[in-house]
Amino acid sequence: MTPLLDVKSLTMTYGGRIGCTDVSFTLYPGEVLGIVGESGSGKSTLLNCLAGHLPPDRGEVIFDTRAGGPRDVLAMSEPERRMLGRTDWAFVHQNPRDGLRMRVSAGGNVGERLMAVGARHYGEIRGAALDWLDRVEIHESRIDDRPAAFSGGMQQRLQIARNLVTGPRLVFMDEPTGGLDVSVQARLLDLIRGLVRRMGLSAIVVTHDLAVVRLLADRLMVMKDGRVIETGLTDQVLDDPQAPYTQLLVSSVLQV
Amino acid sequence: MIDVQNLGKSFTLHNQGGVTIPVLTGAGFSVRPGECVALTGESGAGKSTVMRILYGNYLAQAGAVRIGGLDITRAEPREILALRRETLGYVSQFLRVVPRVPTLDVVAEPLLALGVAEEEARERARALLTRLRIPEALWSLSPTTFSGGEQQRVNIARGFVHRYPALLLDEPTASLDAQNRETVLSLIEEAKASGAAIVGIFHDLEARARVADREIDVTGFSPGRAA
Secondary structure: OOOOEEEEEEEEEEOOEEEEEEEEEEEOOOOEEEEEOOOOOOHHHHHHHHOOOOOOOEEEEEEEEOOOEEEEHHHOOHHHHHHHHHOOEEEEOOOHHHHOOOOOOHHHHHHHHHHHOOOOOHHHHHHHHHHHHHHOOOOHHHOOOOHHHOOHHHHHHHHHHHHHOOOOOEEEEEOOOOOOOHHHHHHHHHHHHHHHHHHOOEEEEEOOOHHHHHHHOOEEEEEEOOEEEEEEEHHHHHHOOOOHHHHHHHHOOOOO | OEEEEEEEEEEEEOOOOOEEEEEEEEEEEEEOOOOEEEEEOOOOOOHHHHHHHHOOOOOOOEEEEEEOOEEOOOOOHHHHHHHHHHOEEEEOOOOOOOOOOOHHHHHHHHHHHOOOOHHHHHHHHHHHHHHOOOOHHHOOOOHHHOOHHHHHHHHHHHHHOOOOOEEEEEOOOOOOOHHHHHHHHHHHHHHHHOOOEEEEEOOOHHHHHHHOOEEEEHHHHOHHHHO
16 A cells, blocks of 8 residues: 655754754555654654645655555645645644635635635535534534634634545644633544545544543644654553653653 | 464663563464463462553564464554554553543444445444443443443453454453353353454453463463473
8 A cells, every 4th residue: 555645764854953853754645644742853843844734854745645656745735735735635723823814704714625626616616615514413403603603623624624624634633622621622522533434535633632642643743942752653652651751651641 | 363472571770770570481372273272370460461562562572473363563553553443453451541432432433444335334332332232322421430340341342343363362350240251251152262362361260261272371481480
């Protein structure tokens, strides 16, 4: 099987400081990869490099494109990469405000992404928007409301709908359940798991919440000081951590 | 079906002075299709450790574990994930699920992951929940609020909803009443009859005598004894 994403020796420095260094991994279709580490470990830098939001110093990010097979995303032209960002890729931000247009209606937020890939028929766009609002459990009566009138959890679900409406194959998520009530978190986790399974999505989820990765990710990558220090099956890394730092991380979680 | 050779396991506690605790050495046994092997030994002898290594949950430091031809001590994570999806089931003592997901979906999930159609998956989940006497009124609720015995039966339903060719059972009858215990024992017997290779931990001696074809005392794999 061809990996969906094949990352080789990705390195990004800020001046002389390390953002992330020498990160390599592969991701296969349908897999969810979790990246954990404390603040400053380089996990967000890595995610932003992968998604094309930051320019890495070195390395390759090879994505199995629909039309042209495996290609190095970093070597693509800017318009090509932007097109990828609107079609096969999606990015769910920690703060829904970064991923939504707050002055546009909920339906408009979902429809806009469809229009960006060429949809023009109003009825079809509105139909797709309604379908997606339903899938993320937002009542259809809210379609013309602005996201500013939504709760944090609803905004996050709307952001997910906006991102998934174009049927991407790879979703980047940066702390998707951060800042939400635990009860809302659980519902969102279940929603994401269901979507991953039904759409055959692959996802890379950055979080510092070990409980979230346990339920969401198949595989786990632990980062410290910009380096990957341990990888493996999620439950194996959490239940039998090998690296000193991972052991510290796992044993520091407060039990409920 | 399950073949364990010369397995060795130790834990190194880097944050507690770097002590290394050897747990297993030279562990070896095999299980044929249709056979049930019970692991025995005192608490702390390493029964659960063996089970967890077989499931790929713990890493082994030495040896090999072949399940359905795949050596899980050397396999890629995605190969182990596929093995768990298709071949290797595990009924643990604890239920670990996303809160707020209905019981019916929790039980149907292993089938959905295999690509079984939603209606058929739910139908098979319903049949098993009925057989395990989980009241229908509870099916739409999350099992996280259930009693210990109910949670255990939901776990068992998850483990038997797909006919895994290899099955790991960690005290499947521990907190069950007589009737439900009987149901679980017949589920195990049916799985054996259909060719599943089973490794189990049973503190329930009668249950062990009834379903296990052989016993393996893991005390024999303890490093202290070997030294």
